[in-house]
Amino acid sequence: MSYYKHHVFFCLNERSNGEASCAQHGAQAGFDHCKKQVKAQKLAGVGGVRVNKAGCLDRCAGGPVIVVYPEETWYTFVDNEDIDEIVESHLKNGKPVERLKLAPEVGR
Ligand code: FES
Numbered sequence: 001m002s003y004y005k006h007h008v009f010f011c012l013n014e015r016s017n018g019e020a021s022c023a024q025h026g027a028q029a030g031f032d033h034c035k036k037q038v039k040a041q042k043l044a045g046v047g048g049v050r051v052n053k054a055g056c057l058d059r060c061a062g063g064p065v066i067v068v069y070p071e072e073t074w075y076t077f078v079d080n081e082d083i084d085e086i087v088e089s090h091l092k093n094g095k096p097v098e099r100l101k102l103a104p105e106v107g108r
Pocket of ligand 1: 013022060061065
């Protein structure tokens, strides 16, 4: 059994050179909301869910992006409702949210 049931990484990278980055697309707000919801639903901790900051995950064109392990499910999101759905469906009930999955061809 893995230490965390689901380990979530949010890209919070910010670029100052004008290139696209997740920080320009609400990544920090999504991260903060996800942390809050995971804690509120008592999902956080060993055997549960861990939400971490990450640097660039090299899939910037789909930003903001997150990845959930061990399933290696990649998502993009627009607002807090999308985050709520990922928390409820995937992190709580183990069912990935198909509509928010990042298309496989999305890269940098
Ligand atoms: S800036 Fe977020 S994946 Fe590259």
